[in-house]
Amino acid sequence: MLKSLISIILLFLFGTMSMANESFISSVKVSDKEDYSLGNQIYYLEDKGDQDFRSAFQSFKNGLFDSLGKSNIFNKGYSTSKWWFAFNIENELDEENTVIFSPASSSLMKATLYIINNEGNLQTSKITGYNLNENKRNLESRLNAFTITLKPRERVTLLLETDSRGRSTYIPFFLDSPDSFWVFEVNRAALFGGVSTVLTFASLFSIILFYFLKERVYIVFTAYIMTCLLLILEEDGYAYDWFYGESFSQFSLIGVPFFGLLSCAFLLRFNLLFFESNLADQTLYRQSIIFYRFSLVWCIFLMLSLGIDEQYSLKFTLNWTAQFFGVLCLIFVFLVNINQLKNKSNVFIMFLNLFLVFGLFFYLSNNLGFTSFNPFNPNGLVLGVLINIIGFSMLIGYRFYLARKDKEELVRKIAENEKQYLKQIFQVQEEERHRIARDLHDDLGGLLAMIKLKVEDSENKLQNASDPVKKGLQDTVEMLEKASHDIRFIAHELLPTEIEKKNLQELISDLVEVIGKQNKLKFNFNSGELPELSNYMKSNLFRILKELLNNIIKHAKATEVEIEVFHDEEDQEVKLIISDNGKGFDYMKVQSENIGMGLKNLKTRLKHLNGKEEINSGPLGTTVVICVPVYTEKLAKG
Incomplete structure (x- = not known):
């Protein structure tokens, strides 16, 4: 009898305490606003075991949940526990009202929302979480969110079970109207x-x-x-x-x-x-x-x-x-x-x-x-x-x-140094040519002239000599004459003595005359007006032309050569065009293989003059176009 009385008294006190605890928990009033504050409304409980929603709801009613305070953010760092959250929500409208509740965490593997009516019975449950396929979530959104529809003047308890075990518990909570939620999502x-x-x-x-x-x-x-x-x-x-x-x-x-x-x-x-x-x-x-x-x-x-x-x-x-x-x-x-x-x-x-x-x-x-x-x-x-x-x-x-x-x-400095280096090489080459030409012309040429005079004098003195001796002396004089002529030609090839006195057209004209006599080539030379060129540029263009003519003599087997030089005012370039009717060559093959010394020298000189070449060759002959900008003159003179 006494035990029964004590039990009744304890049940009465327990129920009274539960009612008292529940009466202190206010509700979030929802109406037609865009969003609602959840501060001081949400309560939480750590679940170190494996509670079900009934025991968790009972703990909430018994006041065992802690208040989140004014903040709408829950954060206990990394955790190995589940966490429960609860708050009451009440519809103030006389019509059906829908809101969206978002535990907006990127760490929730699974979250289950239990909607419990005013009588303490489970009304429905919804799930979401990143551990679920999108079509299994309550709301197909990038956020973990739930749609809650309340009847007129309805009051319910929202009990949320969250599982982020092993991950961060950082969870901001939001409660919005559907329009506000989706406008926010779009933005x-x-x-x-x-x-x-x-x-x-x-x-x-x-x-x-x-x-x-x-x-x-x-x-x-x-x-x-x-x-x-x-x-x-x-x-x-x-x-x-x-x-x-x-x-x-x-x-x-x-x-x-x-x-x-x-x-x-x-x-x-x-x-x-x-x-x-x-x-x-x-x-x-x-x-x-x-x-x-x-x-x-x-x-x-x-x-x-x-x-x-x-x-x-x-x-x-x-x-x-x-x-x-x-x-x-x-x-x-x-x-x-x-x-x-x-x-x-x-x-x-x-x-x-x-x-x-x-x-x-x-x-x-x-x-x-x-x-x-x-x-x-x-x-x-x-x-x-x-x-x-x-x-x-x-x-x-x-x-x-x-x-x-x-x-x-x-690159500019390297190019400049390379040009200076090439210029020095060309200067040394010209000096060496000058020395060799002078030695050939003055020394060897003079010596041959003296020998020729001696032989002619001997020929005059030996009037009574036998015919074979006379014939030998005559042949010697002719050979000496030819040697003297060849030496003068080589000396002229090495260094034209008129390069400082004559313009480029005159130098080319003299050259084709000498080569024509020497190699029996037919030349057609056309020249337009040229600006005044420095000796340096004249010398390099002259050497380029000689290199090309030497290649024609050695390899082309040509009978006719056409040379044209003029000033292109539009491009501000001196252009030199050399064409022959020889057998031609495979220029692409020559480029891919070990390029000849002649073409190497040509490219080196053109690079130094900032010039360019265009070579077209075939069975009917070869045409080479040389273009050198006139502004190179300033570089050469500088």
Whole structure:
């Protein structure tokens, strides 16, 4: 009897306490507003075991849930427990009313919403989560969200079971009207679409630079951009919605820690490559490289964890450590930047990285449960990555511009030095030709003339000599005459003595007259008006013409040669055209094989004169067009 009385009293007290606790929990009043504040309305409970919704609801009624406070964000860092959330909601309208409740977390593997009526009975349940295919979610959206339809003046309790075991518990809660929810989603999609476009173009720019420059820093920068993009999209649910879908839905379970660590690691490697040639502290460089490689290995562990079910403690360790390693990567980036504070560009890089480090710090520390604060809109991750990547893209573009400018300057100096070198070679050649021509003409030519006189004198004195002796003397005189003529020809070939006195047309005219007599070639020479040319340019054009005529004599088996020289006023060029009716040659084959010395000399002289050649050859003959710009005169005279 006494036991029964005590039981009745305890049941009465327990029911009274439950009613009292329940009476203190207010309801979220929904009407026709666009969105509603959930601060001080949501309560939570940690489930270290495996409660069902009935026991969880009873705990809520018994006041065992803790209040979330004024914030609409729940964050206990990484956890191996399930978490329950509950709040009351009441329709103030005299008509049916629909709202959308969003536990907007990128870490929820599965979330189940139990809608319990005022009598404490289960009215319905809905599920969502990144561990489910999109068509199985209550609302097909990139967010974890639920549609709740309330009857007129209806009051219900929303009991939410969340499973993010082994992952971050960072969950912002939102309650909106359908119109407000979808307007927000459209605007959010436009924002992240714009962010994705900017980052994609930045990566394409980096790939183009890699294609042209073949420097590893650009491919690492591309990897950094793409991992940042996937991290941003993963954090806001778009990675699943736009990329993974049902085929790779499991990847969302590690997306945030995986791409978070990978982006931080690539940022570190990019900075190391960017400063590689100037990094003073080699110990810091080696330590950073080791940590970068270790981070990549840890990303492999994260990938392997996809095959592990129900091992929440292991997943907790892997994911939490990945986020922590990401923070350490940012610290190394900061140390590398401090080591490079030598000029304004490095200070600018420090500023860019600080902005990213600041944004990523809050993002990672929120995931780790250290903070629950977002200083930027939409978040520090998006803004920090955008500013960092846009700034680095500008810096890389400027670096490419400077490298190209330095390369062009180097090429210009090499070309200038090469021209000076060729000019010196040509001057030495001309001096040597002058010396040889003088020796041939003055010494050997004079000696032959004296020998000829001696032989002629002997011939006159030996009038009574036998006929064979006379014939031998006559032959000797003729041979000496021919030798003297050949020496004069060779001397003229080496250095025309009239080059300073005559213009180019006169030099060519004299040359074709001498060659015509010597080789029995028929020449047709046409000349137009030419500007005044320096001796240097006349000499080089004259040598080019002689080289081409020598090739015709040796190889072409031609009988006729046509030469034309004139000034092209439109192109401001001196043009020399040489055509023959010889057998021609395969110019492409000659170019692909070991090119002849004659053509090499021709190309060398033209390169020095900034000129160009065009050679067309076939069975009916060969035509060579030489074009030399007139402004070369200024270079030659300078």
